[in-house]
Each structure stands twice: as structure tokens, then as C-alpha cells.
Amino acid sequence: MIRHSKTPFYLATLLLIAAGLLLAVLRHQQMGVPWLPGAQQPVWLVEARIDFQAWGEPVSVDLNIPDQPPGFHTLTEQAASPGYGFAITEHQGDRRAEWTIRDAAGPQTLYFKTRLIPDSAERDTLLEPGVIKPAEIFLEEPDATAARALLLQAEARSSGPASMTRELIGLLNSATPDQNTRLLLSDAALAPTLYRLLNFAGIPARIADGLQLEDARRQQTLQPWLQVHDGERWLTFNPRTGIQGVPADVLLWRETDGSLLDVTGGTDSIVRFSMLRQTVPALQIVRAEANKRAFGSLSLYQLPVEQQGMFRMLLLLPFGALVVCLMRILVGIKTSGTFMPVLIAVAFVQTSLLPGLAAFMGVVTLGLLMRGYLSSLNLLLVSRISALIILVLFITAGISIIGYQMGFSTGMTVTFFPMVILAWTIERMSILWEEEGAHEVLIQGAGSLIVAILAYLVMRAPLAEHISFNFPELHLVVLGIILLLGQYTGYKLTELRRFAPMKRYQ
Amino acid sequence: MFDWIRPRDLKRKGMLSMNKRNVDYIARYNDRSAFPLVDNKLKTKQVVEEHEVASPLLLQVVSEQHEIGHFRERVADLDGFAIKPAKGSGGKGILVITGRKGDDFVKPSGSRVSLADIERHLSNILAGLYSLGGSPDVAVIEALVRCDPRLSRYSHEGVPDIRIVVFKGYPVMAMLRLATHASDGKANLHQGAVGVGLNLANGRALNAVQFDRPIEQHPDNGLNLADIQIDNWHYLLNMASRCYEATGLGYMGVDLVVDATRGPLLLELNARPGLAIQVANGQGLLPRLHAVEALKRPHLTPEERVHWAMTEAGADNIPQPRRSIPALEPVFQI
Numbered sequence: 001m002i003r004h005s006k007t008p009f010y011l012a013t014l015l016l017i018a019a020g021l022l023l024a025v026l027r028h029q030q031m032g033v034p035w036l037p038g039a040q041q042p043v044w045l046v047e048a049r050i051d052f053q054a055w056g057e058p059v060s061v062d063l064n065i066p067d068q069p070p071g072f073h074t075l076t077e078q079a080a081s082p083g084y085g086f087a088i089t090e091h092q093g094d095r096r097a098e099w100t101i102r103d104a105a106g107p108q109t110l111y112f113k114t115r116l117i118p119d120s121a122e123r124d125t126l127l128e129p130g131v132i133k134p135a136e137i138f139l140e141e142p143d144a145t146a147a148r149a150l151l152l153q154a155e156a157r158s159s160g161p162a163s164m165t166r167e168l169i170g171l172l173n174s175a176t177p178d179q180n181t182r183l184l185l186s187d188a189a190l191a192p193t194l195y196r197l198l199n200f201a202g203i204p205a206r207i208a209d210g211l212q213l214e215d216a217r218r219q220q221t222l223q224p225w226l227q228v229h230d231g232e233r234w235l236t237f238n239p240r241t242g243i244q245g246v247p248a249d250v251l252l253w254r255e256t257d258g259s260l261l262d263v264t265g266g267t268d269s270i271v272r273f274s275m276l277r278q279t280v281p282a283l284q285i286v287r288a289e290a291n292k293r294a295f296g297s298l299s300l301y302q303l304p305v306e307q308q309g310m311f312r313m314l315l316l317l318p319f320g321a322l323v324v325c326l327m328r329i330l331v332g333i334k335t336s337g338t339f340m341p342v343l344i345a346v347a348f349v350q351t352s353l354l355p356g357l358a359a360f361m362g363v364v365t366l367g368l369l370m371r372g373y374l375s376s377l378n379l380l381l382v383s384r385i386s387a388l389i390i391l392v393l394f395i396t397a398g399i400s401i402i403g404y405q406m407g408f409s410t411g412m413t414v415t416f417f418p419m420v421i422l423a424w425t426i427e428r429m430s431i432l433w434e435e436e437g438a439h440e441v442l443i444q445g446a447g448s449l450i451v452a453i454l455a456y457l458v459m460r461a462p463l464a465e466h467i468s469f470n471f472p473e474l475h476l477v478v479l480g481i482i483l484l485l486g487q488y489t490g491y492k493l494t495e496l497r498r499f500a501p502m503k504r505y506q
Numbered sequence: 507m508f509d510w511i512r513p514r515d516l517k518r519k520g521m522l523s524m525n526k527r528n529v530d531y532i533a534r535y536n537d538r539s540a541f542p543l544v545d546n547k548l549k550t551k552q553v554v555e556e557h558e559v560a561s562p563l564l565l566q567v568v569s570e571q572h573e574i575g576h577f578r579e580r581v582a583d584l585d586g587f588a589i590k591p592a593k594g595s596g597g598k599g600i601l602v603i604t605g606r607k608g609d610d611f612v613k614p615s616g617s618r619v620s621l622a623d624i625e626r627h628l629s630n631i632l633a634g635l636y637s638l639g640g641s642p643d644v645a646v647i648e649a650l651v652r653c654d655p656r657l658s659r660y661s662h663e664g665v666p667d668i669r670i671v672v673f674k675g676y677p678v679m680a681m682l683r684l685a686t687h688a689s690d691g692k693a694n695l696h697q698g699a700v701g702v703g704l705n706l707a708n709g710r711a712l713n714a715v716q717f718d719r720p721i722e723q724h725p726d727n728g729l730n731l732a733d734i735q736i737d738n739w740h741y742l743l744n745m746a747s748r749c750y751e752a753t754g755l756g757y758m759g760v761d762l763v764v765d766a767t768r769g770p771l772l773l774e775l776n777a778r779p780g781l782a783i784q785v786a787n788g789q790g791l792l793p794r795l796h797a798v799e800a801l802k803r804p805h806l807t808p809e810e811r812v813h814w815a816m817t818e819a820g821a822d823n824i825p826q827p828r829r830s831i832p833a834l835e836p837v838f839q840i
Contacts, residue, residue, distance in 0.1 A: 329525060380571075380633050381629075381633030381635050382633060431635065435598060436697065486529075487529060488525050488529075489525045489529050489530055490513070490525060491513050491521075491523045491525075492523065492524060492525065495516070495523055496510050496513060496516070497509065497510055497511075498718060499511055499521055499718075499784070500510055501718050501719055501720060501785055502511060502515070502516065502519055502784075502790075503511050503515065504720060504788070505713075505789065
């Protein structure tokens with residue numbers, strides 16, 4: 001009799017729905033779980049191949065490898081190198097792959113493979129400890145004079161390290177180089193010249209190695225990219241064009257001052273790259289990544305595979321319940337037993353629709369016939385239901401065996417139906433038949449089947465399966481909708497027909 | 507087949523929908539703790555008796571399987587009785603015996619049932635086949651109600667009963683339910699019984715329906731349904747209203763019968779009364795429910811509430827109720 005205000009209820013429900021949606025969006029953004037099933041994501045497979053001649057003594061090879069390259073996310077790393085010991089070391093931001101062997105002679109080949117996902121999310125470059133100082137550069141005359149002249153020229157037209165760099169690149173790449181430029185470029189390539197000039201001017205600069213990613217390319221080499229520190233972070237420039245920033249198809253393999261490749265105990269070392277663009281299901285990546293990201297511990301991928309399979313099924317139940325709610329509250333279909341249709345629908349998911357439907361109708365019809373006999377035996381209810389359960393078991397076994405003998409393997413799927421539910425359904429139908437007649441049995445039976453089929457179709461939809469398992473928080477939304485439906489006080493669809501005679505009394 | 511009514515029209519008529527009934531009336535006005543009172547016919551009998559509401563004579567209660575054996579001896583000298591599951595709903599599991607033929611018992615429809623059938627029926631009741639949720643139940647055996655002939659002639663093979671919807675103690679709508687051949691002697695509207703809407707002001711028939719379709723004559727005996735008038739109407743409404751004090755249920759259906767010798771009797775109470783009464787009356791419940799909800803100061807005695815309800819329905823020259831004690835006067839308990 002107490003009349004509560006409904007506002008807190010609606011507020012809580014809306015919060016529930018909002019929380020569900022928000023969590024799902026976060027999960028999508030943080031973990032990259034795709035909204036749609038079957039979404040593909042490109043992955044670059046980059047392979048570094050190191051060749052060298054070993055001298056027949058202990059060999060140690062170490063290669064700089066990418067550490068969170070901008071625009072990419074490392075998925076897997078692996079080394080293929082028979083007989084070599086392998087380790088990945090990290091020292092002051094310098095990640096290196098190290099191969100070692102006690103004794104090697106003749107031509108040697110080592111592979112390092114990494115799989116990278118393009119990752120558009122802006123990553124904060126780690127602030128390196130300490131103040132970045134420019135490298136000390138000594139230029140001899142007349143280079144020093146030429147450099148000073150060039151720097152003065154560039155400085156006059158710039159306002160900071162970034163614009164200064166752009167100006168310098170522009171001057172060095174000029175179509176009509178003046179003699180200062182020609183002098184500076186005469187004994188060094190473009191990138192090292194820029195490196196020297198910038199550091200000479202007191203701007204910390206370094207050379208990074210970039211790899212142009214193109215599908216199915218082999219024997220590629222790294223290209224120098226210029227990085228300039230503007231006092232806060234390293235800015236990357238293309239030394240050939242002066243454009244700032246790393247293009248999406250360029251992987252910065254090396255971003256540190258350290259060398260790319262060090263080989264001890266060998267000679268003629270060379271490193272070359274080949275790459276391949278693959279597409280893999282986005283979900284597979286998410287699963288592989290699950291434990292690395294913040295949201296991972298909140299997902300179902302952590303469970304053993306067996307439990308995952310179980311949850312995949314269980315998590316579909318809310319959708320079935322939602323269908324039942326809609327059908328009963330908004331449409332007003334009569335069913336036999338409130339949630340019997342959902343359980344039948346779950347069985348249909350296992351058996352697929354038509355064989356399931358045939359098996360279900362078969363079992364119920366046979367069961368009703370046998371129940372007719374049981375009814376004349378004058379049994380107590382409990383033992384009658386128990387007997388019915390055993391009979392249903394026999395019918396199920398019979399259908400399976402006959403189906404198998406006739407070559408329908410689908411006959412066996414009948415075992416997915418919940419026996420006890422079937423027995424109760426038969427009992428209820430039978431009572432309904434005796435009390436209200438065959439008509440009512442047909443109405444309720446058909447109603448249950450219609451709801452079961454609808455629930456099946458919803459639960460069967462790839463989207464539902466995908467969403468329910470990968471975004472468990474969306475069940476909060478389903479819960480919210482069901483709670484709201486519980487407050488619906490309008491007319492049911494069937495009532496519009498039931499009360500149609502009221503038209504007469506207008 | 508494709509006969510529909512627009513929701514707007516239903517709303518204008520003030521038709522109460524199933525969802526609204528459940529959320530806004532049953533859930534709001536019916537305290538859960540009071541449900542067992544009406545869901546168990548034995549308890550109903552006891553509780554209404556204290557409020558001077560008579561019900562059919564209780565002959566026997568069968569509560570254990572082994573007592574079914576004694577049933578045979580007890581009914582030996584009875585001609586008519588009714589077996590009801592105490593926790594049954596919607597008339598399910600009620601077996602009415604009107605007479606005997608040899609060793610067999612005769613149902614109102616004339617068909618026979620053997621003692622073994624009755625014993626099986628009792629055992630089903632005890633096992634909870636007809637009770638809500640299938641919980642174990644007891645069978646109540648009551649004296650047969652012999653209906654007042656003035657009313658029973660309108661009914662085919664069954665006892666007509668009067669359903670009154672009582673909201674917060676105010677009778678808000680009433681109908682007479684007449685069994686038909688189609689309903690197998692049961693006064694159950696969805697099984698084909700005829701529903702006759704009754705004017706709250708005087709107990710006269712307003713309108714009649716079978717299977718939700720308007721009719722004018724009884725389908726079996728052809729009697730004109732518009733002629734029906736219930737005697738003692740004021741008393742019947744009072745009886746229904748008193749059930750509110752007995753149970754505390756804000757929204758309930760009161761089922762009454764008129765016995766030829768004992769007068770009006772309470773058959774059962776229903777905490778979830780159906781909506782068909784609106785079609786039988788050709789009117790929606792909502793305007794009347796709203797009128798009761800809008801009362802600033804509810805009436806305290808059944809007489810006053812019935813007086814108000816009948817006046818609202820347009821009655822005049824009805825007996826003025828006694829004034830109740832003002833509510834503000836403090837009540838001391840010793």
C-alpha cells in the first residue's frame with residue numbers, strides 16, 4: 001500500500017543502462033573488442049633477417065628491436081635461430097634482441113619476427129629521464145663556416161627547434177643548392193649532415209631508422225629519419241621532405257642512439273627486412289592481448305576454454321528472457337510455463353531449429369499419449385511425474401536410435417532437451433487438455449513454440465552471440481530494459497483484440 | 507478475426523489492462539502477507555466468519571493421503587457436495603456432485619463419476635496438482651449450494667455466482683456469471699460462461715457477454731438476460747465490502763452465491779480478479795478506481811462505503827448508513 005516515488009527507480013534503471021553502455025564503449029576503445037562479429041584487423045608481420053660470416057669462435061649478435069613504435073602495437077615477437085641462445089634485453093630504453101652461441105663458423109642466418117597492429121591511438125612518448133643535451137659536434141673549417149652561414153640563414157626564418165629543422169631540411173633539399181650546402185653534402189649523406197648541423201646549433205637531434213611498410217616486400221633496408229628534441233619530446237621529421245610526423249605506413253624500428261646491429265665473432269653482417277600484411281579476426285587479437293590491458297582482467301577470456309564455452313551459452317539466456325518479457329508483457333502471448341520457452345530455445349540452439357522442433361513435438365506428442373494411460377492408473381502426482389520423466393527418457397532414446405538407424409544423426413540431438421522440463425510440459429498440457437479442452441492446449445502450445453522460436457532466432461543471431469560474450473556489461477542494459485518493461489502499464493497487443501467488443505459501447 | 511480496437515479508444519473507455527492491474531493495483535494495494543488468506547479457502551472461511559460473512563457449510567477436510575479412505579464413509583449419506591482444493595485458483599480442481607445414481611455420483615452436467623474417480627481427484631488435490639506453484643494442498647469438502655430458483659433458472663447445469671470487485675472496501679463493479687453448456691456447468695467466463703454486468707445502484711442487468719461477445723438471451727435456455735435483477739442487492743454489496751476488513755486486500759474479487767435457504771454466501775475471494783468484468787459491464791474500471799483513489803477521507807464502515815458506491819452509481823432512496831465514530835477520537839486499548 002505504500003506508494004513509492006518512481007523517480008529513483010527510473011534514475012537507477014537509466015544509470016544501469018548508461019553504465020552498461022559506457023563500459024561497453026570503454027571496452028571497445030581500450031581493448032579494441034569489435035562491435036560486430038567477424039571484424040578483421042590488419043596485422044603487419046615484419047621479419048628481420050641477419051646474415052653474417054662467423055669466424056668459428058663464440059658469437060654474440062645483438063639487434064635493436066622496436067619498443068612501442070609510434071602508430072603500432074606489438075602483438076608477438078619471436079626469434080628463429082637454430083642453435084643460438086636468445087634473449088631480449090632492455091637497457092635505458094634500448095631494447096635489443098641478443099643471440100649467442102659458443103661456436104659458429106661460416107655463413108649464419110638469424111631471424112627476428114614481430115607482428116604489429118596498426119594502432120591509431122596516440123601514445124604518450126615516455127619522458128626520458130634527465131635533460132636531453134645535444135651531442136657534441138666539432139666541425140672543421142671550412143665546414144664550420146658553411147654550417148654557421150646555413151644555420152644563420154635558417155635561424156632567421158624560424159622560431160624554434162621544429163621550424164628550424166624544417167628550414168634546414170628545406171635548404172639542404174633545395175633544387176638549386178648554394179655552395180655552402182654543396183660543401184656540407186659533399187662528404188656526408190643528407191641525414192647525418194642534418195644530425196651534425198642541428199647538434200652543432202645546440203638542438204638535440206638523432207637519427208632513427210624507419211621501415212617503409214609495403215605488402216609482400218622483401219630485402220628492404222631501413223631509411224634514416226630525423227628526430228629532434230624540442231625540450232619536451234622527440235619530434236620526427238622526414239629528412240627528404242621536411243614533413244613532420246611518422247606516416248602510417250612507416251615503422252620506426254630504431255628510435256635510440258644505440259647501434260642497430262652489433263656482431264662479435266663474425267663479419268660482413270647485414271640486416272634486411274621483409275614484411276607481409278595479414279588480416280586476422282580482431283577478436284583473436286583481443287584474446288591474445290586480454291591479460292596485458294587494463295580491461296582484460298574484467299573479461300571472460302581469462303577463464304578456461306571449457307568454462308568459456310559454458311558461459312557463451314549461459315550469457316545468451318538474458319536475451320531469451322528479454323524475448324519472453326516482450327512477448328508476454330507487450331504482446332500478451334500465452335505460454336505454458338513462464339520460462340519453458342527459453343529452455344526449449346536453448347535446446348534448439350544445440351539441435352538447430354527444424355530437427356529440434358520435430359524432436360520436441362515428437363517427444364511431447366508421444367508423452368501425451370503415454371500420459372493418457374498413466375492418468376487412468378490413479379497414481380500420486382510425484383510418482384506420475386517421475387514415471388513421466390523415465391518415459392520421456394525412453395522416448396528420447398528411442399528417437400535417437402531410430403534416427404541413427406535411418407541415417408539421421410540429428411535424431412541424437414534430442415538429448416539436449418531438458419528431460420524434467422519436458423516431463424512437466426507434458427503433465428501441464430495433459431491437465432490443460434482435461435480441464436480446458438484441446439483448444440487451450442493448442443493456444444498455449446503454439447504460444448510457447450512461437451516464443452521459443454523467436455527466442456531461438458534472437459539467441460542464434462551471430463550478433464547476439466558476439467555481443468553477449470564479448471560485452472558482458474551489455475547485460476546491464478538488458479536488465480534495465482527488463483526492469484522498465486516491468487513498469488509497463490499499457491495495453492497488450494492481444495488486449496486490443498480481446499477488448500474489441502468494447503467498440504460497441506462507445 | 508481481425509477485429510481490433512485502438513488503444514486510444516480503450517483509454518477513453520477507462521479500460522484497465524492486465525499490466526496496469528498487476529502493477530498499479532494488485533502490487534500496490536494487495537499486501538503479499540494477505541495473499542495466503544484468500545489463496546487458501548479454509549483460511550478465507552475462518553477469517554470472513556468473524557466479519558459476519560457466511561460461507562457454505564464445511565463438511566470435511568481431507569489433508570492426508572490416508573484420510574481418503576475415510577472419505578467413503580463420510581459421504582455415504584450425502585447427496586450433494588463440492589470438493590475444492592483449498593489453494594486452487596480460477597475454479598481449477600473443483601468437483602461438484604449434485605446427486606447419486608447407484609454407486610456412482612452425478613455431476614451437474616448429468617455425467618457420472620465413480621468413487622474411484624473421486625478418490626483419485628482427492629489424491630491429485632493433495633499432491634498439489636491444482637494449487638498455485640504445485641505446493642501440497644488439502645481438499646475441502648463443502649455442502650452443496652442449492653441456488654435460489656429465481657436466479658438458478660438463468661443458469662444451465664451450474665450455480666450462478668456474483669462477482670463483485672471491491673477496491674479499498676468500495677464495491678466498484680459487479681457481474682453475474684451464468685454457467686452454460688459450453689462452460690460445462692462452470693461459472694468461468696473464459697470457458698464459455700455468460701457474464702452479465704450488474705448495475706451497482708440496483709443490481710439490475712446492464713449488458714451480457716459470452717466469449718467476450720455481447721448476447722441478449724441465454725444460449726441454452728433462451729431466457730432474456732436483460733430481465734435479471736438481483737434481490738437483496740444492498741445486503742450483497744455490504745457483504746462484499748466487509749471482506750475488505752476481513753482480509754485487508756485493497757483490490758479483490760468477491761464471489762458470492764445466493765443459497766435458497768441460507769441466503770447470500772461467500773464462495774471465494776480472489777486477490778487477482780480478472781478483467782472480463784469490464785466487457786460484461788461494457789465499461790472500464792479505471793474511472794471508478796480513480797474516483798475511489800481521489801477520495802480525500804475514506805469512509806470507515808462498510809455501510810458508508812456501500813452507500814457512497816451506490817450513490818455514485820446513481821441510486822437514490824437507499825437506507826442512510828449509521829454514522830461512524832469520528833476517526834480523530836482517540837482509541838484506548840485496555
